[in-house]
Amino acid sequence: MGIDAFGAVLAITAVGDTSRSDTVDGEGLLLIGSGRNVDKVLWDNDRDRYILHSRTEVFTQRASNVYGIICNHQQVGNSTVVYGEKSVAYIRGEESRVPDGRVIELDDWIQTVTLLNDGSLAILFASNTVAVYEVNESIEEDLICFNERRRIRCSHKANLLYSLLEGTTWRNLRAVVGTVFGEILIWHPSVGAQVSQRLIGHTGMIFGLLLRGLQLFSISDDRSLRMWSMETFTQLDEAYGHFARPLSICAAGYESVITGGQVFLTKFLLICLIYVGNISLLISLTNSTKLRCASSKGYFDDWLPPVDDRLPPVDDRLPPVDDRLPPVDDRLPPMDDRLPPMDDPLPPVDDRLPPVDDRLPPVHDRLPPVDDRLPPVDDRLPPVDDRLPPVDDRLPPMDDRLPPMDDRLPPLDDRLPPVDDRLPPMDDRIPHMDDRLPPVDDRLPPMDDPLPPVDDRLPPLDDRLPPVDDRLPPMDDPLPPMETWLCQLERALSVDGDLCVWNTSNRILSLTHRIHIGRGAIRALLFQRNKIVVGTEGGLKCAVKVASDLSPLRSVARLFHKRPIRSFVLLSMTSSFILDADGILSLIRDQKADKVMECACIRHDSLLLSPCKQFITFCTHHTAFIIAVGDISSVTTLDFPERITSMLWVGRRLLVACESGSLAICEVCKQMRLERKGIISLQRKEIPNVALEHNDKILIGTRKGSIIVLVNSEVVHVESYCHGKESVTDLTVFRSNLLSIGRDGKLGVWLVDSTRDGMLTLLRKRTPSFWIDMEWPCKFIRGFADSLLIAGFRGTNFVLIDYESGQGLCEVNCGGGHRIWQIAITDPRSDQDVCIDPHSARFEFISKGALIQMDLNLSTVDIISPNAHTSEISAVCSFKEAGGGSVLVTGGFDTHLVVSRTTPSGYFPVLFRTAAHTSSIYSLSALDNFLISAGGKSQLFIWQYLSGELLQVFALRLCGDARLISVKLVQVSPHFEFVVAASDSRLEWYRLKKDLSGIDRRISLTSALSEHSVTTKVAFAHLKGIYSLYAVSTSGTLSIWIDIEKPNESRVFPVEKAGLSALDVLQRDDYTMVVVGSESGRLSAAKIHPGEETVFDYVDWHGATCTDVHIRLADAAHLMHIFSVALDSRIALFSFSLISLKLQLCRAVVLNVADPSSFCFIPRDENRKIEIAVVGSSVQVISLFS
Structure with a gap:
């Protein structure tokens, strides 16, 4: 039995079952294809959201994703038809698994299926063939049989990518097919094989078609959405809105169409293919001006060869001076050649x-x-x-x-x-011979110094070329194989998703709304009233709640004044204070302006509204002003001898900072007097930017990135450079932790010491959202239902995101963050920051001297089932929880490290996510409750698993920018020790200091390896206090160091003439068991005993590269169990006899995971039950019994 998680969502269908009490009128329930399963999702009125109800496993024998679901009351046996790649299945009721008798295997790839009125099934195949099958059902035997009645193949033999079958009878059946060449063909199977209409316009492959009335909508690889008339068969309009491929399309209300697709993480400006002899090079230039390439020959790697190969050693980067410039006699031709002979100069x-x-x-x-x-x-x-x-x-x-x-x-x-x-x-x-040209000594420098010194001719070597990190991206091997590079490229691009809402009225396409989802390429869409149900390649199932009219804006107003507006404070939806260019402060109420006061020296960036919303404050260079909102004629001032740098409100206290580093604490008395209650020295000349009161402490964020903690008007702690040297833009307390955001674009989570010391401990630091880019987070905003929002900017766009989910609520172009702006999510009937309508907000900003007021429709995202990654999963390990459950830790090419809990239902809740790695993660290794992760840019992190989270213990970046492709955590006490293999051929053993302040010892084993090979996997064994190291390489050899303390003593075993890609070792008292997997798919195993000859036995069973192997003890003392997984999407169990030293296949299972890369064992309490988690394109848990 297998459990699938995070499978691709390729089909969503609504079932109108309004008779149920747990549905609302028009909502019904949803059937969602998730990998090879169908999930039943119900609407919960109490929670006002969709919830997962049950799961049915459909395609078990032949692993296939669900591509379509058909619900119709006229179905055979009132069942649901589900089709996949080459299979059709019938689901009845609430069953958890479809019997094999109700799964029909066909001989061609299925494009689409439709049910006819007589109960037969019409299927359109990828070969542009339509077949009609009579469905025969045997209820007693629980069996479905197909009898083919008709079959016709279109005369146009095309490869189809997306197709539609329209009609309920054979006579009116119409096929609308999209080809790989961008053509849309229309033909009628009952009439004949000829194509009746041909719609030409797209320049790329057809990814989606939608028929609505007499209009046809199509999306293509050329990024366009086109509208066609099915009466005249002509194109009505075309529009472009997606930044990359649109992959899905659905109809919506208000004459709207919704398309979903992918957004490239890396946008390539140029890709070219160059042939050098019999070697082809693929070279790309990205928008970050990075040059990347791959070859048709060489070892696997990301883009470029290792740094040491890309640039020769420093001494070789520029040849010796004598080689860089030819000898003096050669730098200029002989004198007789430079000028005509002296006897005949002219x-x-x-x-x-x-x-x-x-x-x-x-x-x-x-x-x-x-x-x-x-x-x-x-x-x-x-x-x-x-x-x-x-x-x-x-x-x-x-x-x-x-x-x-x-x-x-x-x-x-x-x-x-x-x-x-x-x-x-x-x-x-003619001038004299000696005068025609200047003397030779003048024409050229003296022969002793023909060119200036080398140091003068070229800048120092460090200046001539930028640092290696800047010159080339961090790459570490000879050029990767072209096929592997292209596969990696495709995976790296499909990491983001967005929705586009189009209006189609008057036969004109117009983009009205773009919603950024950011959790992978969107492959399935369904519109339900004011919700868009979305499914992605990474397994995300979510519902996006939008406005009923699908518009992002309710209204836009522009408020002009007699003079340009420089600043404002929003009081309510109809009133605000504005400050104009002449220093006149006015109160605007219902479009009417009342002058409050005038002062030409007012600083426009000092206009503030107190938290109690009773006072307005502002300042000049030496004077602070306060005005009562209820009585604008009441103005109070307070003078300061020093220049005022900033003013901040903390509760009912006003903090005034001066340029000497002092901070004055002022309070407003009953008589509207502003009194100075005390002065604090901040002990440093920093300008406060934001202040927060928490547990009798005042926390101040400065413009130099520091957080200052005040207790009883004294500085008790200073945390410097919390956001580098960039400004701290806001502070808040959420879920008992202090949160900070800064101009560096990062969000910090801090633990505040409850004692008087007020120490701050950094728990984690990350971007404000894993899914939405925000370059400049500016402000925390309390949202509805005790949620926390983060407002900021990306370029010229204002972005509002949810802190916990990371999803975007709105995005609007306002010109950028270098302007005065405010956003209000407020219940007009209350003073609390609670929104009564969670779908609206007022956003105001200044543009060209005018006040722009926007009423925004906020789109919220409810996660039905989360995704783990947005790209391929490269590594996995497991931990056992205290309650008896298990969690998986996965790392992927998307740089995310994800903790998810395994459940029998296949719904794996994501407990924790981090993006500490800045490059792809390639290897994980766990020991006790500790985990080590390694990836690109030579980055390595050590984590401790605790209560569903990973706490960072140690971070290390090794020399160079090589990929760390294999790592093993050897021990965690009394020292952390680990071994790591890099793609630049390095193999090193590290020991850290006890206090984790750095590296205590490093043992390099690179010199013992073959010169032209790269270590791909490492393993270790421990016996009687001696650690042994095992490593396999691309040269097909196994290297063994019996004692790591003797790095010069090693043995090398040639295994086969192919690159080795998998390794595991099991140490026993008197022998060692070694198993090796290779790129050819061969599995080799040997029993290594001191003093005996080592002979490898092998099995050629896998049909593709073996990516991971593990050894386990069998019940029989003379047997070993070996598990292997390969790129042929199969996991196999072999037995190895310690007596005959032979390998034998025991069992194999076809996986529903594409490109499986790694697997691990899940600890369970049962003795004989073995659960294996396999990762690749998704996660699959397989249960076996010994």
């Missing part, structure tokens, strides 16, 4: 300049002929006879009028300068 003059005769045209060409330079004399002047009187009178004789021709123009050689003068000398036209 091309010949004849080549550099054209010949002189070509540079200037010939003289005859440069100037026109003399006769052409001036027009003829006859043309230049009029005839002689007409110009002037007779020649003889006008001019002197002809011979005297013009000088001789030779005198009129200078000689040709004088008209143009000599060629040598027309161009400067050749030596002047």
Whole structure:
């Protein structure tokens, strides 16, 4: 018999049974598929929530998840039809297990099933085939038989991902199928195999279809929601709202549609595949600018090789100076090559300049002929006879009028300068050889110092590259196999879930509401009045209560003033005090403003409302003001000689902090006088930011992250850097513990000493929510039903979350937390902080000088059944409780460490959760009541299990950023000792100091291992005070250190030529039993006896990698029982004979857990009963008898 927990929820169906007294009209009961089981969930009127009623185990022989549930009054025998991967089952009444006779196995993957009016069953298979089966029932034999009547395969042979069958008879049966290529095909089986309509628009695989009237809605891998007309078979609209894949869809009221999907934890900006020879590399760039890669060859790891392999040793990261720069003679080419030969540094003059005769045209060409330079004399002047009187009178004789021709123009050689003068000398036209380039000593640094010193050329080595932690993500092995990396990538992405509510009126899609669930990818949805029932891959079943109109906002109002508003205090839904930019304080009542006072020096961040809501206080640099809310004309002031840094209310006392570090305690007297009752020195110059009164103590949080405890006006304790050096934003007491939140985004849980010392003990520190991101938690708010809420910001969005469940109540964009804001969840008929309507709140903030008022609809989440993890579970161990029960501690790739209690019903309540690890958890080891957890980034924690919680005892981060892939806790007293194997080939034994102040001793065993192997599993044995260590590696060898105090003495046994992946050891007085599992699926076992030859016997039974093995003593003295689990989803029991030294298979069970990674034994009081918890995609508990 097996018990499944945290199985994937893939189907939710409502059954309208309003005749029951424990249901309300319209609610009925729900049938929810959880793994291979069907859970019956009822509505409880008294608790106003859904509760688990019973569970029916459906698919027991062939492990299969429940994919669909059909409820119809016309079913055979009034039963419920449930279908899985290749199976169909009939459930009757309240039975706890469906008999094998009512489970039908088919030969193809089932897409969807529908019931026809004649009682037959129509099934649409993944091969795009429709078959109709006649159902024959034998009540006496409790047996169901199928007789196939019709079968037709569509002409379009496609691989289907999601499909619908519509119709109640064979004639009107219509198939609407979505393919992997994004097409939606419509065909009628009764008409023929041809496709009648083809809807094309999606660019990704179809994940969901919804028929509502004459409209079809589809969701796809392209993240879009599309609306189609079933009359014209055309697309009406499309919209995008999901950040990643939408995986589920359902109809809702008010013409709305709800879609659910996943949100990627790591968003990849770029993924590319590179081929280098016969090796392929997959490289991705994330939004955190981290580069990640994987190869088609190499050992398993997360992304990149170990640090020592990614970067060579420091001395090798940059080659020697002589290698980094070539020799001086090689850095620049030879002088003869750098410049032309000195004899011929420039091309010949004849080549550099054209010949002189070509540079200037010939003289005859440069100037026109003399006769052409001036027009003829006859043309230049009029005839002689007409110009002037007779020649003889006008001019002197002809011979005297013009000088001789030779005198009129200078000689040709004088008209143009000599060629040598027309161009400067050749030596002047081109600089001298020595001047053309500067001297060699000037062109290059001196040959003795051709480049500056290495220390000057490059910054120091530590500055040239950032620290290794910043340069590359913490990775530790050669590149992982491509298939493994892709599998890891897919698992790491599907860790978050969100809901989108769409309005579809007027044939237009519009996103009206987004609800962040954050507990894994949402795979099933159902809308019930004002509740959305949600199921996730991690096994979460919850009901999200929303407003009746599904809108996140009731109303939004904007209040303007004559001048920009700088601060405000909310008194009620209709009245508030506002402070404008001119320092005018006004009282706003019903949209009317009454001036209270004016002071230009008022600090807008000092406006406060007292806890009794009777006084308003504010301050200037040296004066504190107090105004009675009931009589705004009554104003009291108190002057201070020093500059005021902050003011805080504690009960009816006002604390005024000054810049010298003093704190004045003031009280309001009956006559509205503000009197100084005392002054406290805080002993440090810190600015108080928040104050709290608790058990006659005053606790003050400062802007430097400290918490100061005051008793009788004296400082009795100071806890420094509670939130690093960031501000403490709020303090409160809840469930007898002190809670603090800070600007560092963390929430601290403290135990306050009840004595006068007031010591604070940190119990745990975490983010405000495991599911909702909140970068800036600001304020604790008392909610309804004694709940505690945390208000804060993520980016520009205001976020309100529930402290205990971690679920978000609302999220609205307001511009960010650097503004004045208030939220009120108040019963208007009472002064207590109790909300009469748990679905509404008033949120007000200042934006661009205006006061924005929002009435919000809060969405609350009721957990029907919790989830343990949002990704694969990698490790498990168990503890026995004092009352006789057992708890499981699981660690996963989502970095969570979860404590859950095992129950026979399969409902495992989660008792405790922590996210102390900042990277994936890979290994757990328990001893007594202590637990050690190891994971990525070389992080290791030691915990103590106490009353359902894990108390952190010790934390250690080893050198480097390697993954710690295997760890064993050896002893807990008088010292903690453990052995750890890392993915960078390290294998080390540690002993801690008694006071846990650090490491007392470290033994390194790495040098004894093979150079090119990684230790995958470790185990130890203890006999007569001697600890022995066993380790297997990826090279297929088993290494043994008989005495850990002698690390240089070891033995190596070659087991097989494949990587070894599992190991367990059992020590007896005269021999040691060793069993090893490998990546090939082989199981090898041997009896190791001193002085005898060790021979391994093996069994090749598993068809995939063996992930875990354990040895137990059998009833017979000569036998050992060996349990193994592998990736083929089977757990097997083998027997090993100590006489024949042979392995033999005894029994095997098919698991309903995909990718099983580890298992452990659950302690029980029964002697012969063995319970095993197997983890992987979920948790399964298997009961065996010896």
